[in-house]
Amino acid sequence: MIDDLWYKNAVIYCLSVGTFMDANGDGVGDFKGLLRRLDYIQGLGVTAIWLMPFQTSPGRDDGYDVADYYGVDPRYGTLGDFVEFTHGCKQRGLRVLIDLVVNHTSDQHPWFQAARKDPKSPFRDWYVWSKTKPADADAGVVFPGVQKSTWTRDPVAKEYYFHRFYEFQPDLNTANPHVQAEILKIMGFWLQLGVSGFRMDAVPFVIATKGADVTTPAEQYDMLRMFREFLQWRTGDAIILGEANVLPKTDMDYFGVAGERLQMMFNFQVNQNLFYAMASGDTGPLTKALEKTEPRPATSQWGLFLRNHDELDLGRLTPKQRQTVFDAFGPDKSMQLYDRGIRRRLAPMLQGDRRRLEMAYSLMMTLPGTPVLRYGDEIAMGDDLSLPERTCARTPMQWSTEPHGGFTAADTPVTPVITDGAYGYKHVNVADQRRDPQSLLNWMERIIRMRKELPEIAWGDFTVVPTGAPEVLALRYDWRNNSVLVVHNFGATSREIQLPSGAGAGESVLLVNLLSQDHSPPDAKGRHCILLEPYGYRWFRVGGLDYILRRSDV
Secondary structure, X not given: OOOOOHHHHOOEEEEOHHHOOOOOOOOXXXXXXXXXXXXXXXXXXXXXXXXXXXXXXXXXXXXXXXXXXXXXXXXXXXXXXXXXXXXXXXXXXXXXXXXXOOOEOOOOOHHHHHHHHOOOOOOHHHEOEEOOOOOOOOOOOOOOOOOOOOEEEEOOOOEEEEOOOOOOOOEEOOOOHHXXXXXXXXXXXXXXXXXXXXXXXXHHHHHEOOOOOOOOOOEOOHHHHHHHHHHHHHOOOOEEEEOOOOOHHHHHHHHOOOOOOOOEXXXXXXXXXXXXXXXHOOOHHHHHHHHHOOOOOOOOEEEEOOOOOOOEEOOOOOHHHHHHXXXXXXXXXXXXXXXXXXXXXXXXXXXXXXXXHHHHHHHHHHOOOEEEEEOOHHHOOOOOOOOOHHHHHOOOOOOOOOHHHHOOOOOOOOOOOOOOOOOOOOOOXXXXXXXXXXXXXXXXXXXXXXXXXXXXXXXXXXEXXXXXXXXXXXXXXXXXXXXXXXXXXXXXXXXXXXXXXXXXXXOOOOEEEOOOOOOEOOOOOOOEEEEEOOOOEEEEEEOHHHHHHHHHHO
16 A cells, blocks of 8 residues: 555655756757756655656747647657656656646647637637626736736637636636546556656646636536546556645645545645745744644645745735745845745745755655655755746756756757856856765755655654744654654754653653764653754654664763
C-alpha cells in the first residue's frame, strides 16, 4: 500500500523545459538538454520531476495557451525526445508529472478555429458563447490591471466567447461530455508515454459551470472522481496534483471524503500564512492554517511550496496581513502584481540571507505534506524585475560562469539570463556551488536526503507543541511508534524555549538532533530547554533507537 502511494513521501522538482538547458544552441531549452541534466536532478535527491507546459503553443502565456495537446512544441524537440526523457527518468528512479491545462486552449487551437468559423461545427459547443456581452463581463478577472474582461467578441463567430484568463485563451466547455472524454483521452495518451501523473491547472475553473446565464458558478465535483477513476484504471499509481486555491471548508470536496477524488492539492492556505509568519514573526495564523487544513483522507496529501512559477498570491490574507508581507518582501510597486501578490523569487525576497533561506527550506521540508522545489531555488537564483509580469521569475537556469550561465551557446536566449548584480550567473551558478561544501546546493542535497528518511512527516499525524514564544513553531509527528520533532524560529533574535516533558509525549526522553551533534537531554523534570539562534531550526528524533545507540556519546 505504501509503495502505491509514492507521492506521500516524495520530493518534487518543478522545471520549465524551455529555460532549463539548451542542447542544440538555438537559445531555447529542449528535451535533449534536459536529458543531459537528469544526473544532476537525480543527485539532488528528488523523486519526481514536474514539467511545466511543453506542448505545441503560440507561447503567449509560457505554454499555458495550448494549441495541440498531443504533441511537443518543435522548439523543445519531438515526441521521440520526450519518450527518451521519460525512459531516462525511469532508469534513474524518477517519476514524471506534467502540466494538464484543460480549463482553456489557445485561440489558435484547431478546435477553436473550427468552432468560430461554423456555428454548426461539432466543436462549437466545446467553448462557451453568448450572442450579447453579459452584464457581468468585467467581473471575476484573474489578472486585474492586465485583463479587462472575461468575455470578448470574436469577429469571425460574431459572438462573445468566455475566457477566465487572457482573451487569447478561450475557456473549454468542460460540462460537455465530449470535452470530458477528450480530457481523459489526453491523460491516457501521456500516461502511455511514461508519465506518472498530472499537475492540473486551475482546478476550480475546470469543474465550475460556465455560461452567460451563470451568475454563481457551481463546482462539478463528480468530474474529479471521473478523472481519478480513469487514472486508476489505466495506471494504478498515477496521480493528479491539483492547483486549487480554495478555502479549507471545501478541501474535502476536492479530496473526496473517502479520498476518491484528487490525490494531492497545493496548500495555498499554509503558503500564504507561512509568508506572513516570516514577515511578522507571528506563527499564530500559520498554526491556525495548519490545523484548518489537517483533515484529509489517509490516501490524500498536500503539496507544500514556498515559491512557484506564478506570483506569490496573498489574496487569502487580511488587508493588514497582506500589507505586512508587501512591506517586508515586496515594498516597491514593481515587485507586486495583480493587486494581490509578489512576483519575486525567494532569495531576493529574503535579501540573500543564508540563515533565512535555510530556515524557509527547512520549514518547507518539514511541514505536513510533500515538498515541491522550483528549479534554481537550490542555488538561490534571483529575478529580473525589468521583465514583464511573471516572466521576471522565470529566467534560465544558471549552470556556470560561461556566457549566458551555460544555459545556451546562442547569442540570444529565449529569456534573458540574469547577468548583473548579486544574483547574476557569475555569482550564482551550479558549477561553483558544487565545488563548495558549504554551499546552499550541497546543504539542499543533505536536507532532501534527511527528509526522505523521515516517513513520519509524510505519513504521521502532527501536533503543534507549545513553545511559549509566538515566533517559534514546534511540530511533532507520530507514526508507527516513531516520533519526530521539528522546531523553527521565525524571529531575528535568539530565543530560548522550554518544551514540555517528552516534548509532548509525556515521558522523559532524549531529543536526538538529526542534523548535528547538538542533542537535547531532558532536565530533572523531563523538560527540554532549547536555545535557538536567529532563524534557527532543529530536527529531532524523539527517543527511539537513535537514543539507545547514542546514549554513550552524549
